[in-house]
Amino acid sequence: MNNSIGLMIVVLTLLMVGKVNANEQSFEITSANVSAVSNGIVEANVSYRINKLQAVNGFAFRIHYKGSDIASFETINHFEQGSLGISSAVNDIEDLDDNPETDMYIIAGWFDPVNSLNINQGQQLLYFKLVLADNETNFTNLTISPLPSPSIQSKPSVVIMEGEYSIGNLATDDDGLDDVWEMLYFNNLESGPEDDNDHDGLTNLEEYQLGTNPTKADTDDDNYTDTDEVLAGSNPLNSENLPLDTDGDFISNVTDDDDDNDGVLDVDDAFPLDATQSQNSTQLKVKNDVDGDGKSDLLWRSEAKGWNFLWAMDGVQTKQASPINVVQDEGWLMAGQGDYDADGKSDILWRNTFTGLNFIYLMDGLNIKTRQVLNYVDAPKWELRGSGDFNDDGKGDVLWRNVDRGDTWFYMMDGLNVGTSQPSLWVTDLNYKIVAIGDINGDGTDDVIWRNQVTGVNYIWIMDNGQIANRYVLNAINGDWTIAGAGDLDWDGTDDIILRNQVDGRNWAYLMENGQIKTSEFMSTVGSLDWQIVDMGDYDGDGKADLLWRNETTTRNIVHLMDGLTIKDKGVLRPTDNTWQLAQ
DSSP states (O other): OOSOOOOOOOEEEOOEEESOOTTTOOEEEEEEEEEEETTTEEEEEEEEEESSOEEEEEEEEEEEEEESOEEEEEEEEEOEETTEEOEEEEEEETTTTSOSSEEEEEEEEEEOSSOOEEEOTTOEEEEEEEEEGGGOOOEEEEEEEEEOOTTOSSOOOOOOOSSOOOOSOOOTTSSSSOHHHHHHHHSSSOOOTTOOTTOSSOOHHHHHHHTOOTTOSSTTOSSSOHHHHHHHTOOTTOTTSOOOOTTOSSSOTTTOSSTTOSSSOGGGBSSTTOTTOOOBTTTSOOTTOSSSSSSOOEEEEETTTOEEEEEEEETTEEEEEEEEEEOOOTTEEEEEEEOTTOSSSOEEEEEETTTOEEEEEEEETTEEEEEEEEEEOOTTTEEEEEEEOSSSSSSOEEEEEETTTOEEEEEEEETTEEEEEEEEEEOOOTTEEEEEEEOSSSSSSOEEEEEETTTOEEEEEEEETTEEEEEEEEEEOOTTEEEEEEEOSSSSSSOEEEEEETTTOEEEEEEEETTEEEEEEEEEEOOOTTEEEEEEEOSSSSSSOEEEEEETTTTEEEEEEEETTEEEEEEEEOOOOTTEEEOO
């Protein structure tokens, strides 16, 4: 071409996003009044032609020049509406098509998934000027082509009306990001696919694939970051599609580490969605955890040899089975366990069933960190019948019962000493036995579960600050059933009651809530009555109570790891002959 360039019209279908239906409307970009001025300057005015006003969410086009090198590119004017407008820049690439002449792309357009532009008939989109190197004016062609928006997931029909065209994504720097998309958001091609320009946790490539704005952490302005919404499963492009957010802090439950905003991290919170119950599960009592690893352990004593052993549990196996010490006098019994000094490790209360002497071991795993005589309590009239935290101070306490008269007595423990010694109610009907201790109303304080061996009545003492706050009949069931213990099967922060039928071998659970039976559920059947549940504890540290079964005939021990009512795993422990007894 020479210094005079005539009118060049290239008309193509413009691929648009938003409220436009390509089958009903006619959309055109026109390169009009392309002219060369002296000294190698080329001007082009790109306009938009449509038969009526349109509201669109985005469009893009590419101006392809092949010829002499470009010295400069200047936008003289571009369309804008409010804060939205056309962006454009030059991408100069040598020998794109193996032709010695230079290829140049001017990429221009706009895209916003939320906001729309209203474009009128004949609206000027871009008016630009090219200055050629060395004042050259030699052109081979100048064409304008539509490009698909990055938000289009499947290519719609495109009608080519006239002229040279190119449809499809163009990533000339091989970064997987369409050049148009990069120019629209970054005004350059330098941002990499692994960059995170808006620091929202999504890479540019992920933003490109999702259709979100890579320069705006919250594309739809709903106060949740794009990453948060993607992880939570809500739509980052729709401000009315919000993620679940229990505490309303504009962090979804999926990414919020404190869903109820109670100051206790979810991983440590027994009630992560209930701010009214801010019970820290790291501070919850793990029953009989001697080594402080968050898993219940087993203490064994050989009546014949006086050996005392710790089995440190790790799920269905013992990670360590080691001796603690030897106590030869057969009158000594490991009568109670509890964390008497609140160090997170269970301690041992010894009782001499002949002399009535009580003795405390404060434990640190296998090591007895300190020991001391506690006191004398008349034997055999008084029996230690329960261990638990009855005043919610984080320390294990002791419940005594007089086997002749039925009166009860609490020791609120404080390390090696009795902090408070207080008498409680007389239960003169000696058919009532204390059969389990557990927090059945979820208030953090252990409660007392009684059963009448004759009438089958189950009776509850709800404890609060060391006092009986409420007492009532729970229910009555026939004498075929025994209560095996209490523990939190379903990890709701409330201990449940486990029963075993001593006739047909059925095992049953009362799932408790607020001190009442929420549901009564069948668990399993173990037909051989030689097998009995002898201990309940959280042996794998998942927050759910597990069961230790023992067969006194075969001296076998089996662990059932529970997930609610389901046995998720089971394992055989080493056998212990009948001279070995578990600590209570």
